[in-house]
Amino acid sequence: MLEDIYETVRGVLFNDWPKNSSDIPVIYDLPIKKWHLGEFTLTGLDTPTIVIKGESVGEKDAAYGTREEEFRLTITAYVQSASRELSERHAQEAARLLDTILRKHRRLWVVGICPICQKSTLSPQHFVIEHNDILAPYVTDVQDEFDDVWALTHTSTAPSLGSSALSGLAFLAMYDSVIDQTNPPITNLTAAARKRILSYKEKLRRPVRLLYDVAVTDAKTSDGGEGQQLLYAASLTLSAKELLRVAEYGPDNVPTASWERRK
Numbered sequence: 001m002l003e004d005i006y007e008t009v010r011g012v013l014f015n016d017w018p019k020n021s022s023d024i025p026v027i028y029d030l031p032i033k034k035w036h037l038g039e040f041t042l043t044g045l046d047t048p049t050i051v052i053k054g055e056s057v058g059e060k061d062a063a064y065g066t067r068e069e070e071f072r073l074t075i076t077a078y079v080q081s082a083s084r085e086l087s088e089r090h091a092q093e094a095a096r097l098l099d100t101i102l103r104k105h106r107r108l109w110v111v112g113i114c115p116i117c118q119k120s121t122l123s124p125q126h127f128v129i130e131h132n133d134i135l136a137p138y139v140t141d142v143q144d145e146f147d148d149v150w151a152l153t154h155t156s157t158a159p160s161l162g163s164s165a166l167s168g169l170a171f172l173a174m175y176d177s178v179i180d181q182t183n184p185p186i187t188n189l190t191a192a193a194r195k196r197i198l199s200y201k202e203k204l205r206r207p208v209r210l211l212y213d214v215a216v217t218d219a220k221t222s223d224g225g226e227g228q229q230l231l232y233a234a235s236l237t238l239s240a241k242e243l244l245r246v247a248e249y250g251p252d253n254v255p256t257a258s259w260e261r262r263k
C-alpha cells in the first residue's frame, strides 16, 4: 500500500529541493546526507536526514464498486548544527522547504517500477516518452475509446486527455492485453518485459495509481531538540487519498473444494 507512495514522495522532494553547486539538496549550507524510508535510528553524523514513514488511516466505500483509502505520512527532517540557535534555524528552514514543495502536489501519480525498463518514474508519461515503439497503437485506441464514450452523452467534441493520463491509460491497456494471454504478442515488447508484467499480475500489483487531496495537514516546525541536545527535528504530516476500484464482491468467488479441519 505504502511502498510505492514512499518512493514517490521521496522522488518529488529530491527533485524539487533547492540544490548546491554539486546538485545535492541543501538546508541552507548543509547538504542532506540521507533519505530514509520507515523507522530509523540516527547517529549525529547522519544529519541532515529526511525520514519518511506512514500508515493507512482509513478505508471506506466511496461509491458502488469503489473504495476510498486515506494515508498519512510523517516526513521528518533531522538537523544538528553548532549551536541550539543554529539547529533551530535549520529545523525551521527544513520545515519551510518541505511545506513549500509539498503544497504544489495536490495530486500525485504513483508509478511502480516500469516492467519494460525496470526504472522508477514520477509520471506515467515515461511510458510514452521512453517506450513509444510499444505504446503508440494503444495511445490511439485509448483516445478513440474516450471520444466514443464522450459522444454518448455530448454533442461537442471530446476534450483531449492530459498527456500523463493518456500515457498511463495506454500503458494499462497494453498491460491488460499482455495479461489476457489469448491476445497476439505485442509488437516490440520483449519476452523479459512480458514475463515481468505477468509476474506483476500474479503479485496483485497496481502499476499506475493516482493520489488526490494530497496536503500537509500538520506541521511541527521544530521540536526544540527536546532531550537530544543539538539534534533538532521538524516534522510534517502529509495526508493523501486514493480511490480503489473493486471489481469482485463474492460470495461466489471462492473455491468449492472442501478440506478436513486440523484438530
Ligand SMILES: [Zn+2]
Residues within 6 Å of the ligand: 114, 115, 116, 117, 118, 119, 126, 127, 130, 131
Ligand atoms: Zn520504462
